[in-house]
Amino acid sequence: MTPRPEASAVVPPADWRTPVSSEGDIDAAWWARFGDPQLSALVEQARANNNDLAIAAARVAEARAQIRVARSLLLPTLSASVPVSEARSVNAFGQPSESTSAQPLFQAAYEVDLFGGNAARRDAARDNAAAVAAAHESAMLSVSAATASSYIALLALDQRRELLKETLVSRGEALRIARDRAEAGYTSQLELQQSEAEYRATEQQIPAIEAAITRQENALSLLVGDAPHAIARGAAFAGLTTPLVPAVMPSELLRRRPDIAQAEYALAASDANLRAARAQFLPQIRLSASGGAAISSLLGDPISIWSIGGSILAPIFQGGRLQGQFDAATAQRDQAAFAYRKTVLTAFREVDDQLALIDRLGAQEQALLAQRAAVAEVLRHATNRYRAGYSPYLEQIDAQRALLAVDLALIQLRTDRLTASVALYQALGGGAA
Template sequence: MRIFLSLLLATSAIAQVGPDYERPETVTPPNYKSAIRWRETRPLDSLPKGDWWRVFGDSRLNDLMGRATAHNQTLKAAVARFDQARAGTGIARAAFFPSADINSVITTQRTSPNMPSAFPLGGLHYVGPSYNVPLDFTWELDLWGKIRRQVESARADASAAASLMQNVLLGMHADVATNYFRIRALDGELQTVRAAVGWRRQALDIARARVKAGAGSELEQAQAETEVATAEAEVSALQNQRDQLENGIALLTGTNPSAFRLGGNSSLLPTPPGIPVGVPTDLLERRPDVAAAERALASATAQIGVVKGNFFPSIKLIGHGGYLSGDSANLFEVSSLNWNVGPSISVPLMAGGKNRAAAERSRAAHDEALANYRQAVLASFSDVENALAALRNLSTQAEAQHRARDSAQKAAEIAHARYEAGTSPYLDVIEANRSLLATQRACATLAGQRLIASVSLIKALGGGWDQSLPVTVPVATADPAARGSTAEKKGFFTKVKGWFKKG
């Protein structure tokens, strides 16, 4: 018997069905279109992201990021999912060890005089209590590595959940920054349009005065009134956009929109931060969505081994022992002791094709995970290329737009001077002012778009460039109603003491 058990344990340490996971090779271009060097993709999401938003040097943005990290409900849900996956790893790992439990049973029974017996019962039967205190013991031997594959899959799932949590964190931070810079751009437009309302009202007063003096026409006055009303309508439209973005930031920071206010800031937007010339390609490999897809592929690969283990015999060591008596007084005497122990061998013979179908499903799930991983890699390249192209093109567009604004400013001054001199109609002033307002608003919009493109590039690269800080679970404010909050995490004996104190 000892030799048999030793052989089983030795086999358990060696055999392991199913394929070992190997990261698939990924075909990648030698460099980006913007001449950034590249090499083979390997998920390195464990490298830290850092507080990348501080590169913009905006204290209000920094405050919003802190509030979002502490109170965002979607992030809290992602952290809870990670905790679930991490606990699932512990559940899978527990299968390595024996399980034992005590199932005490107290019954009143009547035995049958006709039950099978090694000797004639002669109508004898028993009516009375039965006290049974057994200890059940079970230990499944991992002969084929089925349990090891299950643990391998669970660990990969936990790692994927951690990556998805980081992806939610990165996406949430990027959304906060994007909405914030959109509001800042709108503040610049609102300042320009409100100024336009002011000087258009002044032009309206001048037109009215000219009509009263007989030097102007009612057409000029009507045109001036139209320009004032149009500018006022644009202010309301821009304010509506700003209010919606403000409510969006409130949602991201876990705040009731009714209680959230983000004051205006009409100062000029900062210049987009410079991207380091030698950005390491490892940054793209840190993208959490790519890492999550790669870990999902590893989990699917391990699941093939789990399913294959169902084709082989299963051996469990089982034991049952305890005390059985009809009288509680002698329940724990040696004479009441009963036990049995031995191996339980289960050999699969017929399952109606269930195991084969499960194997086909696991292989198909692996192929799906492989396709998702390759797609995630391709999408990461696309995101970076789009962000780099946007930064380059928006920079060129902003330079041209600034030249157009300066020209429009000069044209507006010339048209106004000619109108006052009586050599040009008021329509020329209107057209020149409209062009000036449009170019000024376009400059403010482009300034916001360039910053948003910078945020998109940082997000596409996996977040920031700081690789000196450790990766940690984001510290969020605990919900008092959450069962997993620190207020609820008490030990068993602490809870028992509490019960006695309450009593």
């Protein structure tokens, strides 16, 4: 058999590009690490009821049935037949006669797998079934991660809506004060209109957030296998726990990721198909036997009948068909080898991407918290200056806008950190060991 391309070999790196400082572990129910029972319940429901997973499970059943089909090639075939006939004829003297006859027959046939072609087909079916089962595990991991991320995004939308509602209350109070001051003649209509514009600008964002919440609930309903409905919440967004980064080495990834296992089994199946294609060049030996009896009303006693035979079929000229099949199987094996290499390298990249993102998001959060403290202080001074009559209302509006933008950015940042943790668990293969 032709060897695999040397360029398809993969050597895992000694360590991740982004250093892992924590020593967190990972278990099968990794979604429980976020500290929300409702998140865990939704993930379990999705794993049980998701339609894509049901389709993947049916594919596993189909592939396992194909193993039994391929395994049958290594066993003899047995069959029985009992043809019965009734006839009326005329003899040489013009006299009619009727007869009833039967010929029960038992037949057996067996192909001697002298050169391993049928065994290779069985191995290919077995490896393909293992690849399909690994694909089911990969789909299970993807659905679990998508459900967890979708629920986190839903809680983040809830948090944005609450922030906007709180902001709207403060904007409403500012509008009330501006209206009272304008009616009393302390301020111009300009400040009143600025205050109302700011109030309306905040007010119009709430329906958009509520529509996004509905869409997110509908998407989550589909993931768990239900019609669109409201999703119950567990912990608040602020109550979600950010898990520690699991300490997993690059070499461990090769046995953790189901998509890598899928690519590995697919490569093994292509190797088996290549062996089967090579066996087509060699002779095939078939043995057959049959036995039975001839029974007729014209005979006094049944007559036993039997036959034993064998055949050797060797290809001599096929017009290049066998060589073409072998070359195609070789190319398919090479494709599977490079697909395996790509899958492994992609897995390394995905883990490093999430490690770098989590690390940099931590630094970004520190800077954003410092910015919020500074913006909050600016708002305090602007408010005091406005109330004392030292500055126009526009300074306070700018400070309020800046603080709202920073608070929304903090919610988004925390959402990114939590979903990056989910993506890291997925990149590491979930709870596989």
